[in-house]
Amino acid sequence: MNQPIPVLAAGDDFVLNRLLIEALHAASDASSWQPRELELPWPHTPFGRIAEVDEASGSEEAMIDALAGVRVCLTQMAPLTERVLAACPDLELFAVSRGGPVNANLAAATAHGVRVTYAPGRNAESTAEHTLALMLAAMRRVPQAHDSMRAGRWDSRLFAYQATGLEIAGSTVGLVGAGAIGGRVARALVALGAEVLIADPYADPATLPDGTRLVALPELLASSAVVSLHARLTEETRGLIGAAELAAMPPGSVLVNCARGGLVDYPALATALREGHLFAAGLDVYDNEPLAPDHPLRSAPNVVLTPHLAGASRATARRAATLVAAEAARWLRGEPPRHCANPAVLAAS
Template identity: 70%
Template sequence: MTTRARALVAGDRFVLNRLLATDLATEGAFDVRELELPWPHVPFGPVAEVDEASGSEEELMTALQGVRVCLTQMAPLTRRILAACPDLELFAVSRGGPVNANLEAATEHGVAVTFAPGRNATSTAEYAVGLVLAAMRRIPQSHLGVVDGRWESSLYAYEETGLELEGATVGLVGAGAVGSRVARILLAFGADVLVADPYADPATLPPGVRFVELDELIATSQVVSLHARVTDETRGLMNAARIAAMPAGSVLVNCARGALVDHTALAAALTDGHLFAAGLDVFDVEPLPPDHPLRHAPHVVMTPHLAGASRAVAERASRMVAAEAGRWLRGRPPLHCANPDVLARVR
């Protein structure tokens, strides 16, 4: 008789337990235990030495007793939890990076940690293009005018009208999983797409995209959309000097990471009219504090880090971590292991 491996699905109100349990059932014989975490209704935060986690060490230590596989998005994996849960072998995190897991401690305890790269690439790309359109045409501001009882036909005045994507030069800073999808969408709009990314493979981008240096992209693009990772090289990439180098009346969009932009300089460029508009889903401080300069800047579209929030993302993420559990059950190495050194020591 085959022994069923005990698994914990520790979902939340985005990556649901029912999704995880259903997908896990297609991967093999698991004895499933469930724990529902309160995110996003309760914000994530640090738990002991890990960040962006939901739930407590105590409830995870209880739920993980006798468990060999855990599927989660936000559950913490700390040194204390690992020490208290010796049966755990696989911790599959359904997000682009397992920041809620202590990888060093997991490796020491022989626990493989996996993640789900690219789970939200399509969602983020579509959202970025949506922000481009919303900023270029000032759609949210017009909507609020109608809600407030104003029918602002004065917005037809030449100086108040928006911009078009067709024929516009749009510069993408970064052309990975998200940026390459944005490029394909923009080309369909008829935009002239430039890319600045020293690490991108031209073969992964659609025909018609032109590679240029960053300074040329910034100086010639009517829209600049950011899709880069935060590194020592890119932190503060869009500083006051680079924002000033953008053409007058241009648009800046960021769905990547808030640390790429000097938000004080951006607010100043919007206030003095150098930039036509901006669209932002990420910020240097989240949630946005009451005294943040962008709260008082004109012509900025802001959303609360929602680019990756789609039902398809939750469903895709669930399938990805369930597939990792299936590989583990069949004795195969995980596809996306964040601590590959552990693989030689387990199973």
């Protein structure tokens, strides 16, 4: 009889070790595995850079101890560095339950023969819903009304024409990016009665949701009452929405960003809000996180801010665990991974 394979669940207080192990047992024979657990301190302790990798939690020392003799690791935030890899020669699969494995040194993993997998789309539903929540909250000025009620007021002045909000139905909404999240947002907006424009140079028009139209970014900015960002952050898209782009948006329009903070010049956005060119903004991501106490967005009017929570749902945590467990099951069966971040390691093996 084969001996069970040591596997490390390096979870945290979002993607729980319990979820990782339950998903592993659901995806393959439970008797095939010998689970170990390492609990990382995120989100109670912010993630950050560890050695040469980004957005990681825990420490190299804890990983080296926990990975002794382990062949498979399921995690969200654990650091996979050159030092960890050199100290853990038994490791073969490092399955990261995130859309991008920035906490793994891919070049070093390839050199050590370790497959690194990732989990695209794990938070698409949650982020699409959060986008709509921020959009509606900003357009209908929900935070201002909430604050007035909590302060003991019944502020009927919010019914004055100039104080009232905007509707999605009948509005033109522009989406910058039409991937898994943008596509979901587009379908919801069409159902709510919006005219939806999409700017995405890589989109196939045949795959766009019904009721949407593909346009260039300048046309989208000039035509949209609401602009929502769903693009990846690359050298091409960094600073995509700056002062000139904000000025090109119609007076009284709204900007929403649940994608990446680096897409937007946020000081310029704060100015556009203070000067009244934009009606409102809804933001979940920032140029530097956590957002500094003196950041101009904190004092800008008519802005709804959340602390990078768009992907934070229980369903996302369960999907994340399911996706990495499926990669472990493929490894167990001798099959190639579905989402490999360092495919060169497959050719080498």
